[in-house]
Amino acid sequence: MALNALKTSKIPRSDAVYFGLRRAIIEQALMPGDKMTEDVIGDRFGVSRTIVRTALARLHAEGLVDLQPNKGAAIAQPSLSEAHDIFEARMCLERQVLTRLAAKVTDRDIALLEKHIALERKASPADGPASIRLAGEFHILLADLSGNTVLARFVDEVVSRCSLILALYGRPHSSDCSLTEHEQIIEALRQRDGAGAVASMDHHLHAVTERALLSSTADRHRDIRSILDHYAK
Amino acid sequence: MALNALKTSKIPRSDAVYFGLRRAIIEQALMPGDKMTEDVIGDRFGVSRTIVRTALARLHAEGLVDLQPNKGAAIAQPSLSEAHDIFEARMCLERQVLTRLAAKVTDRDIALLEKHIALERKASPADGPASIRLAGEFHILLADLSGNTVLARFVDEVVSRCSLILALYGRPHSSDCSLTEHEQIIEALRQRDGAGAVASMDHHLHAVTERALLSSTADRHRDIRSILDHYAK
DNA sequence: TTCCACCATCTTGCATGCATTTCGATCTCG
DNA sequence: CGAGATCGAAATGCATGCAAGATGGTGGAA
Numbered sequence: 001m002a003l004n005a006l007k008t009s010k011i012p013r014s015d016a017v018y019f020g021l022r023r024a025i026i027e028q029a030l031m032p033g034d035k036m037t038e039d040v041i042g043d044r045f046g047v048s049r050t051i052v053r054t055a056l057a058r059l060h061a062e063g064l065v066d067l068q069p070n071k072g073a074a075i076a077q078p079s080l081s082e083a084h085d086i087f088e089a090r091m092c093l094e095r096q097v098l099t100r101l102a103a104k105v106t107d108r109d110i111a112l113l114e115k116h117i118a119l120e121r122k123a124s125p126a127d128g129p130a131s132i133r134l135a136g137e138f139h140i141l142l143a144d145l146s147g148n149t150v151l152a153r154f155v156d157e158v159v160s161r162c163s164l165i166l167a168l169y170g171r172p173h174s175s176d177c178s179l180t181e182h183e184q185i186i187e188a189l190r191q192r193d194g195a196g197a198v199a200s201m202d203h204h205l206h207a208v209t210e211r212a213l214l215s216s217t218a219d220r221h222r223d224i225r226s227i228l229d230h231y232a233k
Numbered sequence: 234m235a236l237n238a239l240k241t242s243k244i245p246r247s248d249a250v251y252f253g254l255r256r257a258i259i260e261q262a263l264m265p266g267d268k269m270t271e272d273v274i275g276d277r278f279g280v281s282r283t284i285v286r287t288a289l290a291r292l293h294a295e296g297l298v299d300l301q302p303n304k305g306a307a308i309a310q311p312s313l314s315e316a317h318d319i320f321e322a323r324m325c326l327e328r329q330v331l332t333r334l335a336a337k338v339t340d341r342d343i344a345l346l347e348k349h350i351a352l353e354r355k356a357s358p359a360d361g362p363a364s365i366r367l368a369g370e371f372h373i374l375l376a377d378l379s380g381n382t383v384l385a386r387f388v389d390e391v392v393s394r395c396s397l398i399l400a401l402y403g404r405p406h407s408s409d410c411s412l413t414e415h416e417q418i419i420e421a422l423r424q425r426d427g428a429g430a431v432a433s434m435d436h437h438l439h440a441v442t443e444r445a446l447l448s449s450t451a452d453r454h455r456d457i458r459s460i461l462d463h464y465a466k
Numbered sequence: 467t468t469c470c471a472c473c474a475t476c477t478t479g480c481a482t483g484c485a486t487t488t489c490g491a492t493c494t495c496g
Numbered sequence: 497c498g499a500g501a502t503c504g505a506a507a508t509g510c511a512t513g514c515a516a517g518a519t520g521g522t523g524g525a526a
């Protein structure tokens with residue numbers, strides 16, 4: 001009785017759908033623009049449309065899914081302008097995370113970060129999807145360790161949305177070099193060097209931004225909306 | 234044809250419930266801890282539980298509502314620790330907003346801000362609820378004018394959650410002095426003085442924080458039904 | 467051929483019904 | 497008298513059904 005009171009935390013079935021879809025989006029199994037029909041998702045997950053609808057609404061609130069009334073859901077396609085907004089917010093939030101973290105980081109925190117880096121290093125060469133996810137989760141781990149749950153939630157959101165931006169505008173294998181940048185951040189934290197950590201993060205995020213947005217002008221598939229913006233007026 | 238394409242944006246009925254409840258929470262008509270029964274809300278707004286559930290989930294995602302499985306929804310009661318996290322995130326976000334805004338603010342923006350201040354000034358003396366809401370909306374307006382939609386969304390959330398903190402820990406009539414502080418911020422913006430605007434905002438938010446975390450009020454017994462009659466339409 | 471209207475089909479918006487769980491009051495027993 | 501068991505009312509979790517809106521293709525008229 002007293003024991004299973006701990007495991008009696010019934011979790012809603014919509015959570016399973018939410019996390020499943022979220023991972024599919026972040027690992028770029030589902031690509032921006034892909035249509036998400038309630039029936040299809042419900043069949044795959046073995047739940048009714050009611051549940052799917054709840055999960056989609058949640059993803060919509062996070063900006064991962066576009067939701068138009070009477071027309072259904074699709075994976076969000078951030079415009080270049082939105083992409084810029086997301087990167088700016090991300091920079092602002094992650095600076096705060098590192099400033100805060102440098103002042104309170106423990107050896108155990110460092111160990112957790114090292115452990116994560118090891119995972120990144122292992123997954124990096126071959127496994128594309130996992131590599132993308134792990135690179136993002138490094139930043140989410142930093143935010144968690146900062147101890148500020150609000151910052152952590154916001155970082156989680158902007159990092160997730162960055163996956164969409166990468167999928168839309170980025171070039172394929174661009175996450176390798178971020179590994180050493182992550183190591184630089186940890187090194188600065190190990191020395192409780194807040195300014196250094198922020199500087200490393202600035203450098204890292206600028207690099208990510210450039211990698212993500214510079215290739216967009218050249219080739220690959222481009223955003224129709226930003227193209228039309230140019231001709232509409 | 235081409236004209237009504239603009240007005241053919243059917244809005245879901247859950248939006249009405251969402252915004253109604255949100256306003257009731259922000260204006261402190263509904264207080265932290267108040268139980269929110271789906272049937273009761275549905276009756277007041279004239280919709281089914283399905284719709285109410287959607288609105289509650291959205292409020293939960295924003296941290297305004299606590300949602301426990303099988304136990305229902307209640308207005309969130311941020312802990313002091315959460316309150317601190319929220320203020321820290323808010324400070325970080327609003328600094329960015331002002332830095333950005335000072336660099337691009339137009340005379341039209343200034344005019345909008347002045348107009349809002351006029352509203353605040355008018356509502357301040359008597360109307361408690363509206364005064365609370367307007368003080369928050371000043372900050373949301375700043376974020377909107379910054380042009381960064383992501384920052385704007387985040388600011389919206391933290392400002393809303395600050396209402397809960399004020400309701401829980403703040404003292405009743407504390408929003409008057411914030412008016413002159415808002416004016417200081419506008420003045421700094423008018424001179425395109427980013428550093429000055431940030432300094433004013435720092436001072437303002439520190440003041441708000443201090444005002445917020447002083448005393449707790451005795452709560453009386455209130456009826457959710459009669460309150461919702463006022464917000465249902 | 468091109469454009470428009472119309473219809474079949476698919477999909478979403480929403481209410482309702484049923485099963486399950488929670489909560490509180492009464493009852494029972496020590 | 498008090499602590500725990502028990503039962504009923506109430507609230508939630510979820511699936512399903514139906515109406516309304518969107519999509520895409522066909523046929524007719526200019």
